[in-house]
Amino acid sequence: MQNSQQQAYDRGITIFSPDGRLYQVEYAREAVKRGTAAVGVRTPEGVVLAADGRLRSSLQVAESVEKIHKADEHLGIATAGHAADARQLVDLSRRRAQVERLRYGEAVDVETLTKAITDNIQEFTQTGGARPFGCALLIGGVDEDGSPRLFETDPSGTPYEWKAVAVGGNQREAQDELEANYPEVETVDDGLQLAFDALAATADGGLTPEGMSAATIPVETGSFETLERSEIADHLDENGLLDEE
Amino acid sequence: MNPNDRPTLGADGSPTGDRFETGAGLQDGFADGDHGVAGDGAAEYSTGTTTVGLVAADGVVLATDRRASLGGRFVSNKDVVKVEQVHPTAALTIAGSVGAAQAYIKQLRAESDLYRTRRDRRMSMEALSSVASGLLRGLPVSPLLGGVDPGTEGAEPHLYQLxxxxxxxxxxAYAATGSGMTVATGALEREYDPDADIEAVVPTAVDAVLAASERDTASGNGVVVARVTSDGVETERRDGTGALMNGATGDIQ
Known part of the structure; x- marks a missing residue:
């Protein structure tokens, strides 16, 4: 009896454990760690997003692994964890960005958008019968005043702002790499370099460009731009990050 | 509402200004005497007032008369303030139904305050005017919105006709609404100086409202002037000659 009562704490999402934890939310964080890594780097010249993806077979179309999404002209989102859950939040972001343009005639700030998304995520940690989102998002962009911003959302619905951050599998290794080398980052290219280095730290034996994606939002243009896979391959090759096999 | 009855800003030669239908009959409002009957039989509602807005180099001046009338035939109040602050650096003049205008202003202030508390910065005039025009849809009110953006090189004044x-x-440059708009516009046309600063623009605004008060029966009883600058909104009352009234200056709110 005692045992079955205790087990209930991790079944009902809306139930606190006696020591004040929400197990379902913590399990959702574990789900994020099971995925491949996504990295964001804020530089004075813009924001960089990069992600590693996993191809199940050589027959899978690489482009169908979507880890980085354009949310609006000035906004990009990198995702880690359950891709299907993330897609829902990406679509919410796109709609929210358009609502802002309709309502205020302005592009939505990265912080405002992030908080709209995290408020939505939070609802799913307090609603009976619901399940938390098993994904983390990195929301990067350039505000109307020209400031580059980078935020993380986690399954609890808490927003965090970062200079550089990694989420997903082997997050710790990637974050160590970011912490060690962030001070040297000045340009968008530096940011890309650091992002790839951080991703390489999560992958044994180097990276393969096939599953990877990267995007930048430079301050100068304020526009989301994805990198071609060949550009990613060149970057990796120049810096010896390619998988040797 | 018949789309053909939508206000035609400035292009309408009618001295009754913008018209709006309402389901109700005669309401207390800044209305004039022209209560035509709309196609569906509902009483037509017209604005009876004069409000002007002028862009200065360092801000915006908004001015209105002080008369409220019932149907433009009876002066129901001789000391009405028809300029209201809706944002730290923006104000709105109202012409049309008083009840609708008051509810509208409350809503706009709430939107502006909420935006500021949520985002820790003020609404830009682009954002404020977008919200203001969205909220106004369907209301029998025709406001002028004047405000100032901080700008990188000093204040950037903006004036909108909604x-x-x-x-x-x-x-x-300038705009006028209400039943006295044609007379006021004539005065503005002659006197407005695009390079003038806010203090130089105030007499022009007062003259325009006084000119309309002379000839438009639904306008009169003096002038309220609001100076909108990056420091905020300052409002003062003037009598029927345009002179400042004793002890009657002060901000709204």
């Missing part, structure tokens, strides 16, 4: 169909037109 209408009940949700329209928003930015004016680079």
């Amino acid at each position: 209408d009940g169909a949700g329209g928003r037109i930015e004016e680079s």
Whole structure:
């Protein structure tokens, strides 16, 4: 009896454990760690997003692994964890960005958008019968005043702002790499370099460009731009990050 | 509402200014005497007032008369303030139904305050005017919105003419609404100086409202002037000659 009562704490999402934890939310964080890594780097010249993806077979179309999404002209989102859950939040972001343009005639700030998304995520940690989102998002962009911003959302619905951050599998290794080398980052290219280095730290034996994606939002243009896979391959090759096999 | 009855800003030669239908009959309002009957039989509602807005180098001046009338035939109040602050650096003049205008202003202030508390910065005039025109849709009110953006090189003044169909037109120089708009516009046309600063623009605004008060029966009883600058909104009352009234200056709110 005692045992079955205790087990209930991790079944009902809306139930606190006696020591004040929400197990379902913590399990959702574990789900994020099971995925491949996504990295964001804020530089004075813009924001960089990069992600590693996993191809199940050589027959899978690489482009169908979507880890980085354009949310609006000035906004990009990198995702880690359950891709299907993330897609829902990406679509919410796109709609929210358009609502802002309709309502205020302005592009939505990265912080405002992030908080709209995290408020939505939070609802799913307090609603009976619901399940938390098993994904983390990195929301990067350039505000109307020209400031580059980078935020993380986690399954609890808490927003965090970062200079550089990694989420997903082997997050710790990637974050160590970011912490060690962030001070040297000045340009968008530096940011890309650091992002790839951080991703390489999560992958044994180097990276393969096939599953990877990267995007930048430079301050100068304020526009989301994805990198071609060949550009990613060149970057990796120049810096010896390619998988040797 | 018949789309053909939508206000035609400035292009309408009618001295009754913008018209709006309402389901109700005669309401207490800044209404004039022209209560035509709309196609569906509902009483037509017209604005009876004069409000002007002028862009200065360092801000915007908004001015209105002080008369409220019932149907433009009876002066129901001789000391009405028809300029209201809706944002730290923006104000709105109202012409049309008083009840609708008051509810509208409360809503706009709430939107502006909420935006500021949520985002820790003020609404830009682009954002404020977008919200203001969206909220106005369907209301029998025709306001002028004047405000100031901080700008990188000093204050950037903006003036918008809004209408009940949700329209928003930015004016680079001056605008007038209400039943006295044609007379006021004539005065503005002659006196307005595009290079003048805010203190030099105030007499022009007062003259325009006084000119309309002379000839428009639904306008009169003095002038309220609001100076909108990057420091905020300052409002003062003037008598029927345009002279400042004793002890009657002060901000609204």
